[in-house]
Amino acid sequence: MTHIITDIHAHVLPGVDDGPEDLTATQALLATFHSTGVHRVFCTSHYHSPYFDVKQSDLEQGFSAVTQARSSHSLELALGAENRISAEFIADIQAGTVHTLGSTNYVLVEFETPKITSQALDIVYELIVRGYRPIMAHPERNLALQRKPALADTLLDAGLLLQATAVCFQQAEKHAHQSAKLAWSLLRQGKISVIASDAHNTTSRPPDLMTAYDNISLQLGSSVAEELMSNANAIWNNEMCEQVKIEGKGAKRTTRLFRRS
Known part of the structure; x- marks a missing residue:
């Protein structure tokens, strides 16, 4: 079976942040x-990060350069940001003007990363009341969540979707x-709604969603x-995400189904 594969989080734009x-x-x-079997990619450079000076014009110019210099790949690309x-x-x-x-x-x-403040959750609330649907990038890396995993319920109750890497x-897992x-x-x-590569390059942080999907299928x-x-x-189509249903302590294991095409 052929599956359409979308990557919602990847650093693609040239010379913008710590991506290519x-x-x-x-x-x-x-x-x-x-x-590796991906069909569609959101280009999500860091934006408002304290570590990278990225302007609106940098995103627009970087995306324009990428789309004008299309190679033989047939990927669909869309501009986004990791805000x-x-x-x-x-x-x-x-x-x-939210990206x-x-x-x-x-x-x-x-x-x-060190903490999840009430002020940050207030900002999430502001997004939601204005009609946005916020997705938290890589919650597994957040130190506050690592120290207290039950905070995930607070994030979900606040209206966030969680995107694991x-x-x-x-x-x-062991x-x-x-x-x-x-x-x-x-x-x-059942608290993760979507996974993404958060790819930055072809070496230390390459894209490989299919291996992850294969292992999830097996487990x-x-x-x-x-x-x-x-x-x-x-997400690509601006439709509602559904809750991922997990049967019991873990669904029945199966064979690898998701071959690259």
Whole structure:
């Protein structure tokens, strides 16, 4: 069976943040997406991060350069951003200039890692009342969640969707490091709505969603992997994500179903 594979979180634009250094590196990254079975990618450079000085014009120019220099791949690309929750982000909300994922109402947000503050959750509330649908990037990396995994319920109650990183599911859970174990645990509890590569390059942080989907299928059942795929596609199409259903303590194991095409 052929599945449409969407990656909602990837650093693709050349020379913008800690993603590809130049257009050549971007084209190599996009070729790797294509060869590993991905069809559609949101380009989500860091925005309002304290570590990168990225302007609106940088995003627009980077995306224009990528789309004008299309290689032989057949990927669909859309511009987005990984928005850091910050004072600058509050200004975007008030001005109605929030960087969504493409033309959807979905917004990818990144929390300050040491803690999750009530002020940050107030910002999430502001997004929701204005019609946005916020997605928290890589919750498994957040130190506050690592220390207190029950905070995931607070985030879900606040209206966030949780996006785990695909690399967390690319090895057996018993051999995983702390953040990957948290990602597996959240997924087993039905608290993860979507996974994404958060790819930056072809070497240290490459895209490989299919290995993650294969392992999830083996551990929790093909229906779980399919629901995660469907949610990524729903985000691309600006449709509602469905809750990922986990049967019992883990769905029936199955064979690898998700071959690259």
